[in-house]
Amino acid sequence: MAVTEPAPAPPLAAHEGILRRQSLRESAARTYARSLPIVPVRARGLTIEGADGRRYLDCLSGAGTLALGHNHPVVLEAIKKVLDSGAPLHVLDLATPVKDAFVTELFSTLPREFADNARVQFCGPAGTDAVEAAFKLVRAATGRSGLLAFTGAYHGMTAGALAASGGAEDVRVTRLPFPQEYRCPFGIGGEAGARTAAHWTENLLDDPKSGTPAPAGMILEPVQGEGGVNPAPDGWMRRMREITETRSIPLIADEVQTGVGRTGAFWAVEHSGIVPDVMVLSKAIGGSLPLAVIVYRSELDTWQPGAHAGTFRGNQLAMAAGTATLAYVRENGLAERAGVLGGRMLASLRSLAADHPCVGDVRGRGLMIGVEIVDPEARPQGTGAEPPPDPVLAAAVQQECLSRGLIVELGGRYSTVVRLLPPLTLTDEQATAVVDRLADALAAAERSPHRRLPTGSLR
Numbered sequence: 040m041a042v043t044e045p046a047p048a049p050p051l052a053a054h055e056g057i058l059r060r061q062s063l064r065e066s067a068a069r070t071y072a073r074s075l076p077i078v079p080v081r082a083r084g085l086t087i088e089g090a091d092g093r094r095y096l097d098c099l100s101g102a103g104t105l106a107l108g109h110n111h112p113v114v115l116e117a118i119k120k121v122l123d124s125g126a127p128l129h130v131l132d133l134a135t136p137v138k139d140a141f142v143t144e145l146f147s148t149l150p151r152e153f154a155d156n157a158r159v160q161f162c163g164p165a166g167t168d169a170v171e172a173a174f175k176l177v178r179a180a181t182g183r184s185g186l187l188a189f190t191g192a193y194h195g196m197t198a199g200a201l202a203a204s205g206g207a208e209d210v211r212v213t214r215l216p217f218p219q220e221y222r223c224p225f226g227i228g229g230e231a232g233a234r235t236a237a238h239w240t241e242n243l244l245d246d247p248k249s250g251t252p253a254p255a256g257m258i259l260e261p262v263q264g265e266g267g268v269n270p271a272p273d274g275w276m277r278r279m280r281e282i283t284e285t286r287s288i289p290l291i292a293d294e295v296q297t298g299v300g301r302t303g304a305f306w307a308v309e310h311s312g313i314v315p316d317v318m319v320l321s322k323a324i325g326g327s328l329p330l331a332v333i334v335y336r337s338e339l340d341t342w343q344p345g346a347h348a349g350t351f352r353g354n355q356l357a358m359a360a361g362t363a364t365l366a367y368v369r370e371n372g373l374a375e376r377a378g379v380l381g382g383r384m385l386a387s388l389r390s391l392a393a394d395h396p397c398v399g400d401v402r403g404r405g406l407m408i409g410v411e412i413v414d415p416e417a418r419p420q421g422t423g424a425e426p427p428p429d430p431v432l433a434a435a436v437q438q439e440c441l442s443r444g445l446i447v448e449l450g451g452r453y454s455t456v457v458r459l460l461p462p463l464t465l466t467d468e469q470a471t472a473v474v475d476r477l478a479d480a481l482a483a484a485e486r487s488p489h490r491r492l493p494t495g496s497l498r
């Protein structure tokens with residue numbers, strides 16, 4: 040009996056096949072790939088081109104890694120130079136001319152008072168590994184094991200870094216209030232909120248019955264990134280420095296995301312003028328390639344050889360790309376540029392908020408910007424409190440951005456903060472295009488019927 044062959048399925052566009060195979064073969068734990076179903080095949084500066092031929096303005100920038108955008112000529116040139124030189128690409132932690140140049144360039148960008156008396160440890164290539172190294176370093180140096188960390192923090196996904204991140208539990212980590220202006224944990228905001236947060240911290244450290252394990256260090260982000268773009272007030276940063284210094288608690292600045300000009304200063308600690316004891320650096324320092332280090336005050340260098348080893352600490356291409364990136368940012372004043380342009384973008388976004396009640400807050404520093412999406416109709420009656428976050432609407436805004444060719448990330452407690460991390464090379468015209476597309480996306484998402492979560496469930 041003749042069997043009728045089923046009609047062949049219409050050929051899938053190549054990018055659809057790739058996306059389909061990804062969803063079949065990759066882990067359920069994949070993240071960005073879920074909300075950004077694109078297949079990048081080419082990229083330059085702010086722009087990514089997908090396999091479907093569509094072009095996108097990339098304000099995710101490899102989660103804040105690409106200070107100079109994609110494939111910047113000075114980065115490509117630096118990589119080619121190493122490749123053409125015949126230098127080994129991987130040398131564990133051995134000395135090389137490429138590494139020597141990287142350390143020299145890195146130290147030249149760091150606050151002088153810090154760099155003049157500092158050591159650097161090359162870590163495994165992720166930010167989280169450098170966070171682990173920082174914890175080991177201060178624990179070895181102080182003989183104490185507790186850690187002080189903040190609500191809303193994000194330090195990475197390995198065990199120690201995760202334990203210090205908000206949302207995790209660990210008996211050795213004491214969680215302290217981060218001074219948020221919007222949704223202030225004390226309900227007062229402003230300077231009074233920051234003062235109260237500092238007072239709380241000081242009180243906890245001095246109260247013999249607070250149950251705080253003796254701290255080996257305090258870790259903070261000068262601007263919380265994944266936590267929803269929360270800039271720490273400069274005065275509060277200085278108070279944290281005083282509080283830790285007078286109690287001989289090493290202060291660890293996690294500048295994995297804020298470093299290399301992102302916030303309008305080369306390093307975000309420069310805004311407050313504090314000198315930390317340890318700086319955790321990754322992302323942009325590798326000029327698009329994986330690289331992570333800690334830099335710390337020499338007196339802390341009491342740990343033993345091998346205390347924090349790892350195979351991949353000698354990526355020569357990352358060091359060369361990083362050197363080129365650091366030098367380019369420094370020579371072209373891109374930190375200052377990020378401050379000016381970021382200020383302008385914040386102002387335009389704030390003026391947008393007047394027309395879009397779902398914009399609860401616009402905040403940031405330099406080119407690290409967040410727009411918090413709320414449900415304005417669910418504002419608690421007569422309380423003056425902020426309306427609850429609206430994760431469904433925020434996800435709709437992200438999708439509307441994508442369909443307008445704009446890639447943004449969501450962050451914050453409930454993934455309701457639309458995050459912009461454009462390259463520092465962003466032009467004025469590109470900045471306008473980004474804000475325009477976001478404005479259109481907000482309007483479209485507001486028009487679209489979206490499912491509301493029960494009021495009050497997110498506070």
Ligand code: PMP
Nearest residue numbers: 165166167193194195264295296
């Ligand atoms: N610290 C901060 C402040 C970060 O933003 C991140 C990553 N977003 C990390 C640490 C962890 O870096 P990685 O993802 O490279 O491990």
